[in-house]
Amino acid sequence: MGAATLIDRRRRPEGGAGGAGEPPGGSDPVLYEKRRQIYPKLVSGRFRTLKWSLLFLTLGVYYVLPWLRWDRGPGVPDQAVLADFSGGKFYFFFLEIWPQEVYYITGLLILAAIGLFLATAVLGRVWCGYICPQTVWTDLFIVVERFFEGDRNARMMRDRGPNSFDRLWRKSAKHLTWLVVSFATGGAFILYWHDAPQIAETFFSGQAPATAYVFAALLTGTTYALAGTMREQVCTYMCPWPRIQGALIDRDTLGVVYRSDRGEPRGAHRKQETWEGRGDCIDCQQCVVVCPMGIDIRHGSQLECIQCALCIDACDAVMTKVGRPTGLIAYDTDENVVLRASGQKPRSFRPVRPRTALYLLVFLLTAGLMTAGLATRTTLEFTALKDRSLPFVALRTGDIRNAYTLKIVNKLREPRRFSLSVEGLPAARVDVIGESDPTGGELKLAGGAVESYRVFVTAPPSAVDRGGAEISLILTDDAGARTIAATRFSGPET
Amino acid sequence: MTDRSPDVDADSGVETTGHEWDGIRELNNPLPRWWRFIFWGTVVFSLVYWVLMPSWPAPPGLQGHTPGVWGQSDRAAVSGALAEARQERAALGARLMGRDAAAVLNDHELSQLALSLGESAFGDNCATCHGAGGRGARGYPRLADDVWLWGGTLEAIEFTIRHGIRSGSQSARIGDMPAFGRDQFLNPEQISDLVEYVTALSGRSADRAAVLRAAPVFQKECSSCHGREGRGDPAKGAPNLSDGDWLYGGDRATLQRTLYGPRNGVMPAWQGRFDDATVRALAIYVHSLGGGQ
Numbered sequence: 034m035g036a037a038t039l040i041d042r043r044r045r046p047e048g049g050a051g052g053a054g055e056p057p058g059g060s061d062p063v064l065y066e067k068r069r070q071i072y073p074k075l076v077s078g079r080f081r082t083l084k085w086s087l088l089f090l091t092l093g094v095y096y097v098l099p100w101l102r103w104d105r106g107p108g109v110p111d112q113a114v115l116a117d118f119s120g121g122k123f124y125f126f127f128l129e130i131w132p133q134e135v136y137y138i139t140g141l142l143i144l145a146a147i148g149l150f151l152a153t154a155v156l157g158r159v160w161c162g163y164i165c166p167q168t169v170w171t172d173l174f175i176v177v178e179r180f181f182e183g184d185r186n187a188r189m190m191r192d193r194g195p196n197s198f199d200r201l202w203r204k205s206a207k208h209l210t211w212l213v214v215s216f217a218t219g220g221a222f223i224l225y226w227h228d229a230p231q232i233a234e235t236f237f238s239g240q241a242p243a244t245a246y247v248f249a250a251l252l253t254g255t256t257y258a259l260a261g262t263m264r265e266q267v268c269t270y271m272c273p274w275p276r277i278q279g280a281l282i283d284r285d286t287l288g289v290v291y292r293s294d295r296g297e298p299r300g301a302h303r304k305q306e307t308w309e310g311r312g313d314c315i316d317c318q319q320c321v322v323v324c325p326m327g328i329d330i331r332h333g334s335q336l337e338c339i340q341c342a343l344c345i346d347a348c349d350a351v352m353t354k355v356g357r358p359t360g361l362i363a364y365d366t367d368e369n370v371v372l373r374a375s376g377q378k379p380r381s382f383r384p385v386r387p388r389t390a391l392y393l394l395v396f397l398l399t400a401g402l403m404t405a406g407l408a409t410r411t412t413l414e415f416t417a418l419k420d421r422s423l424p425f426v427a428l429r430t431g432d433i434r435n436a437y438t439l440k441i442v443n444k445l446r447e448p449r450r451f452s453l454s455v456e457g458l459p460a461a462r463v464d465v466i467g468e469s470d471p472t473g474g475e476l477k478l479a480g481g482a483v484e485s486y487r488v489f490v491t492a493p494p495s496a497v498d499r500g501g502a503e504i505s506l507i508l509t510d511d512a513g514a515r516t517i518a519a520t521r522f523s524g525p526e527t
Numbered sequence: 528m529t530d531r532s533p534d535v536d537a538d539s540g541v542e543t544t545g546h547e548w549d550g551i552r553e554l555n556n557p558l559p560r561w562w563r564f565i566f567w568g569t570v571v572f573s574l575v576y577w578v579l580m581p582s583w584p585a586p587p588g589l590q591g592h593t594p595g596v597w598g599q600s601d602r603a604a605v606s607g608a609l610a611e612a613r614q615e616r617a618a619l620g621a622r623l624m625g626r627d628a629a630a631v632l633n634d635h636e637l638s639q640l641a642l643s644l645g646e647s648a649f650g651d652n653c654a655t656c657h658g659a660g661g662r663g664a665r666g667y668p669r670l671a672d673d674v675w676l677w678g679g680t681l682e683a684i685e686f687t688i689r690h691g692i693r694s695g696s697q698s699a700r701i702g703d704m705p706a707f708g709r710d711q712f713l714n715p716e717q718i719s720d721l722v723e724y725v726t727a728l729s730g731r732s733a734d735r736a737a738v739l740r741a742a743p744v745f746q747k748e749c750s751s752c753h754g755r756e757g758r759g760d761p762a763k764g765a766p767n768l769s770d771g772d773w774l775y776g777g778d779r780a781t782l783q784r785t786l787y788g789p790r791n792g793v794m795p796a797w798q799g800r801f802d803d804a805t806v807r808a809l810a811i812y813v814h815s816l817g818g819g820q
Contacts, residue, residue, distance in 0.1 A: 422660030426672045426817070429770045436671070436816075466815045467638040477635075485639065487815050 070192070071265060071327040073175060074185035074319075078346025087163050088172055096217070099224035105129075106446045106480075110228035118226060128407070131444065133414070140403040147399065151392040153281045155384050156364075157288040161274065162341035167267050170218070170260035171325065174211055181207040185322055211261045212253070219252030265326045269337050285383045289340045290365040291320070291331045294374035299331075302355065313357045320344035320362060330362060413449075414442035417488075417506045417518040424523035425501070427494075433524045434491040439506065441486070443478040450511055451476045453488070457504035458522055461492040476508070490522060497524035619644065620804025623811075628681040632811055645812025648805050652797070653813075661816040666775055666792050671816045674772045676702075678761040679820035685810035691796030692764065699796060702764030707748070708787030717744055722782045728757040728769045729777060 101113035103126060110117065115124040123130040123138065130137050152159050161168060181203045182188045191200050223232060223245045235241040236249070259267050268275065282288070291314075299314035314331070321329045323344060326337045330344045342364070349359040369379035420436040428434055443449050452475050455463045465476065466487040478484055490504070501523040508516045534543045534552075541554045558566075576582060580595040623631055623641055631637045650659070656667040663669025668676060677687050677700050690698040707713040713721070720741035727733035746755065752765035759767035766774060775781055775790060797806060813819075 420660055420671075422658065423662040423669075423671050426669075428673050429767075429772065464818065466818065467632045467635060484635070486635075487642070489818055 068266065069327060071325065072185040072188050072322075073325045073327075073343075074322040074347075075179060076319075076323040076343050076347045076350070078343075078349055080342035080346050084163060084172065084341065084343075088169050091164055091166075091169050092173065096221050099221065099229040109446075110231075112228055114225065115228070116226050129444075131442070133442075134410075137403065137406070140399060140406075143399050144396065144403070147392055147396045150281055151389060151396060153278055154283070154286060154386075154389050154392060157282060157286050158275075158278060158338070158340040161268065161339040162289075165339075167259060167272070168339065168341065170256060171264050173214065174260045174264075175325070177210045177214065178207055181210070208261070211257055215253045215256035215261070216249070218256040219249040219254075222252045223249050265337065268326070268339055275336060283386075283388065284366060284368045285380070285386055287364045287366065287382065288334055289330065289338065289342050289345060289362065290334070290367060290370060291344075291362050292360070292365060292370055292373070293331070293333075294370050296331070296361050308357070313352065313361050315351065315355060317351055319347040319351050323347040334367060411516070412444045413508070413510075413516050414440070414444070415506075415508050415516045415518050416440045417520040419520055419523075425525070427525070428491070431494050432491050433494055433497050433522075434489055435522050437488045437490065437506070437520060439486045439488055439518070440483070441476065441478060441508070442483045443481065446480040448477065448479050448482075451478070451508040454507045454509065455490050455504055456507055458490070458492050458502055459496045461490055461496065461504070461522075463506070464489045464491070492522070492524075494524075497522070500524060500526055616644075617802070617804070620802060620808070623804050623807050628685060628807060628810060631807070632681065632814065638811060638815075641808040641811040642815060644805065644808035645810075648801065648809050649812055652801075653809070656794075661813065666790065668774060669817075670813050672772070673817055673820075674767070674770065675761060675820060676759075676766055676774075677764050679814070679817070681810055681814050681819065683761070684813050684819065685806060687794070688801075688806050688809050688813070689796065689798040692794040693791055694793060694796040696796035696798070700764055702752070704752075704765075704785075704789035704791070705748075706788035713744070713748070713786075717741070718783060718786045721745060721749075721786055722779050725757070725768050725782055726777075726779060729771045730769070 098114050099112065102111045103113040103124070105111050105124070109120065109122075110124075112124060113126050115122075117124065121132050128137070149160055178188075182191065191203070194200070220236070223236070223241075226232075226248075227241075227245065232241055232245060236245060263271075293312075295312060296314035297312040299312050299316045302308075302311075302315045320331065321344075323346070324330070325341065325343065326339060328335055328337045330338065345362045345364075348362040352359045352361055366380070372379045416439070418438045418440070420438070424435070426434045426436075439453075441451070453463055453465060455461045466489070476484075476486065488506070490506075501521060504520060504522045506518045506520060508518075510516075534545055535541070536543050536552065536554055539554060541556055544553045544555045546553045577593070578595070579597045580599050581592050582595065583593045585591050585593065619640060622637060623644075626634075626637075631641055649657075649661075653661075656664065657670055658664055658667070661670030663671070668674070673679070675683070677683055677692070686698075687700060690696045690700065692700045692702075705712055707721075708715070708718055720737040721744060723733040723737035724741035724745050727738045745757075749757075752763050753759055753768055754765075757768035759765045766772075771777070773781070774792075775785060797809075801809070
């Protein structure tokens, strides 16, 4: 019985026969249901306008971003946003992330996740309804579909009718256009991983690396399949996010809600009839036919509902036409519906609650940490690795010598000079192997260079305490700024 | 299954397989379409694969296997990759040979290249005796300090690696300490006195009378190689006896044993086993371990 109810709730009533229920004395409930083709009708209104704007914005960002230029000096692609794998760098406008700083990307991902939690806790599935790529590209593909096949009724009629040349060319043109859009999507993706103008040129002359073709093909295929043929099934069956969202929403979270307290009992309404003793819902099915997920919002909140708010637009238009106040379907909470139905005062919207405050706090904390990290980011990395196979060597003069390998990373694009010195050990001498001036050596690093040097620190035995000492190796640049690498100087135990 | 007419399940209207376990019968539902597609897909794939790739054992009378139209061979791929790697290394190595060793050492980029090539060659071939990082062991000189038996300049190190020590190679370095005891050049008392003398040379306390007795013997028998003051001679590979650094140990028993009959340790000649660039990279690496001379 439960399963039967479940399937009934999901069934989209065709042609106004909705809510008729099971045939009496029917067979056992069918647990597997074939996909029903959805023919979403075009709607206009506030939310549709908002969604069009977001569609233009998000697609615009996706297609334009890799073409933005950013001067980075010679030898590096002048691209504002670029994940340069061959050069081992990630560029984001003013940011240049080296492989050892990959935690910035981790930080960005944490920010994205917490931001999503916050938005979901306050406004429900706004991500799903407005800017999820699945939603945006499906919208785009539906635009193409409508252009060639017409709106809901025309499409349904043609699909029910006989095979014809008319149907053939319209469907072919639609799929062909979908493929072109898909290729543009997959093609734009690879622009983020290479210098955009250069890869665009080499791509079409067959000179691009194999990975570029593989990923372009992969994303062309997935775009075509996910936005063209699978659509709402991706959200309902494949995506884990709807399941996670269940844990993020509470009784104060807004959602797209049919206000049954106002709408029921529903029924057809003629112009002269009174509105007394009946609900505002005239059962016109407009909320159902515009739904891209193929559900009936009047059944209450459902797993399939992505809260795109198109049913709000559809219902508002109808309410205006019949002269009733809009907002029969609106952003509201299920709890308020129950409260109003029992004659109580609905709760006012509370965006600030412990849960959202916590999300905001974590968000701000992460953002603050990242900003602080960026502000204090060094342009130089300096580490000293002590030779361990032989902790120290006693020279013939009696002096004690330790060897170190220094790693110096110059993150500036300009060449830099440093002088190397040692502190924490009196009368110690530092020598750099292989530099023409080996004493107190001056180190020259090219711009963006990662270099290593072998260095000896030598001290007279009188200066070395038993067992050694903690010392600092110090790089001083031309401006006098010091960078310190702490390490250990070993000596004899006796 | 003597009855040929299919047994149909009343509830679902689906034919059964005729199998029954504890009253449960198996429906003969068709396999899912996606499953069949994949099944036939793999069959087609294998047919194509058999033609393109080595796959079947050769028919009787022939050896090996069907070669496949593409001529794929893992063995050839490995030798190809090895040859390619060798060529790449040779190109890198050639950069080390264009200039003299000192110039390579003083060029930061080239010296880093030499050190990385040298480090791997050292780890594979030299560290067995000389220890990781050239820390040395009894009988195997420590390369990370400033004591060099045969000289610590880049040229001297390169020569030693190339030709070895008592290696049998024509240009090998040969230092021949006589077996004073075994060959009876000296009697046991003289050897004991010399042990005291050498102990005193390296700054330790020794029997004064024995030292005085041994002084003329040392000058006569030892100083030609080890020097009048026992400071050694890198040209002959004669160790410095005054610096407190001992290859085999400096205690009296060990000195006695050395004077009775020398150890004559051997280092192999690496010329012919390494190409010139590897020898040079090793020389620069070994030089950098202890700072050379």
